[in-house]
Amino acid sequence: MALEPEGNALRLQDVLSRPGNQTCADCGNPEPDWASLTLGVFVCQACSLLHRSIPHISRVKSVQDTWETSEVELMAAVGNNAAKAKYEQKVPAFYYRPTHSDCKLLREQWIRAKYERNEFEFTEKQEPYSAGYLLSFLHPLCVPFPLQSGYREGFLWKRGRDNGQFLSRKFVLTEREGALKYFNKQDARDPKAVIKIETLNATFQPAKIGNPCGLQITYLKDNSTRNIFVYHSDAKEMVDWFNSIRAARFHYLQVAYPGASDEELVPKLTRNFMKEGFMEKTGPKHTEGFKKRWFTMDDRRLMYFKDPLDAYARGEVFIGSKENSYTVLAGLPPSTQGYHWNHGITIVTPDRKFLFACETEAEQRDWIAAFQRVINRPMRPQEYAVEAHFKHKP
Ligand SMILES: [Zn+2]
Known part of the structure; x- marks a missing residue:
């Protein structure tokens, strides 16, 4: 009997290594280390906290904990793939499935939609083509989608x-x-x-x-x-x-x-911005000094604003690909003056050079990585039309 907990820990490790159980059932993060004993799913720590907000639906336990034989058996009987087949049966194609890096709101509502509101399940009363399912179309309070x-x-x-x-x-x-x-x-x-x-x-x-x-x-x-x-x-x-x-x-x-x-x-359908934050920038002549602006990198569109919540961008820069003579370099040309932040970035486009300064080295590194990602990606035919629009802007 004394060996039982250890045996259970080994059995739990075996269940964890099965297909579907190596990523969080709710956000896809690798190596989930929590489990819901009531739903039979393995989740990451961040999602386990959201499961705690629906205690009437989900009871979570760390995989590091001591496990009862019956608990391990339950996890073996369900697991992430079986739970997905049940709780995500009719997720519409357009419905946003959050990832680990998404905001808490999206992750929590996804978890509540699946397990608390059962939005994506055909319940017994709502088998497709059953009377209950067809009735649900007529009753405004329970229209399926x-x-x-x-x-x-x-x-x-x-x-x-x-x-x-x-x-x-x-x-x-x-x-x-x-x-x-x-x-x-x-x-x-x-x-x-x-x-x-x-x-x-x-x-x-x-x-x-x-x-x-x-x-x-x-x-x-x-x-x-x-x-x-x-x-x-x-x-x-x-x-x-x-x-x-x-x-x-x-x-x-x-x-x-x-x-x-x-x-x-x-x-x-929708996209998150690649990066946002403050940088300093200078104008086309590079002589009028640097001004602090809020920058948003939305795919190939680099926009800048005076305030992060401005309605209009002050300006926009198209970032093309390396095949089309766009380059990003760390640092500023030697003669540059008028910046307060010490971590420079130069973006070379076919038309001109854009000079930016970041407050920290980490910010500089992150911005360069974001620019590099779009510059390394060849341009799609539609993007040439977008680039042409930018060139003809006054
Ligand atoms: Zn998760």
Whole structure:
């Protein structure tokens, strides 16, 4: 009997090495070291903390702990692959599956959607084509995929462009019109802005916006980037808005690229920025001194703002590929003057050199790595058109 715990530890290691159990069931991080004894899944430590917020659904235990034989047997009987088949049975293709580096809001709502709200399961009463399932389409409270309805309307707190105050605004997302609209007055007939789904991106920015549900929406107007910042006080509602935007983008791309597979379209629905932060920059003549600006690297678009929450970019730089004479170098040309931060970066483009200065060596390294990633990637045909737009800007 004394050997039993040790035997269980070995058996648990064996269960952990089985297919599916080597990555977190919820965020895909390698080597999960926690388990949910009620759900039968292995998760990483960060996800185990989120499981603790639904104690009526999930009871977690460290794999380092002492395990009972019955507990090991349960984990052996379920495991990540079997749980995925049950809890992720009908996740729509457009639905965002968070990774380890995503914000807590996205990860927590994914876990709640799967295990607490059972959003992606065919329950016994809702087998496909059963009476219960068909009825669920008729009853507005239990429509299976409300995100896919092609229309969403509701109120979000939107940051005012001039005073920075968040005000309640009505938003309407319509797939038919291919647009997200918002209204300054509840009874206004004309929207304050009509944002085309075509160029719209949404990315959660809790730290920058200062709200756990803060979402940054970017879009192009006259080929320049515009930002709006919104949040909803209810976490589920905010993540539903995000996935509704993804559903509308998915629909738009399916029409724009007929015959493209889901695997090709899903990565195009929304994107996180490659890097953001402050750097100093100088103008085209390199003589007017360096100014501190907030930079956002969005794929090949390097934008800079006076304030991280500005509605408009002060300027945008296209970062092409090395085949097209774009290079990034550590340091500044020897004669450069007027910078306060000591860690320089020079970006060489076919037109001119851009000079930046970072506050720390780590920031310099991270920025160079971000630039290198896009410069090393050959340009796609559509990107040549984008580059041409930048060149013709006044
Ligand atoms: Zn995880």
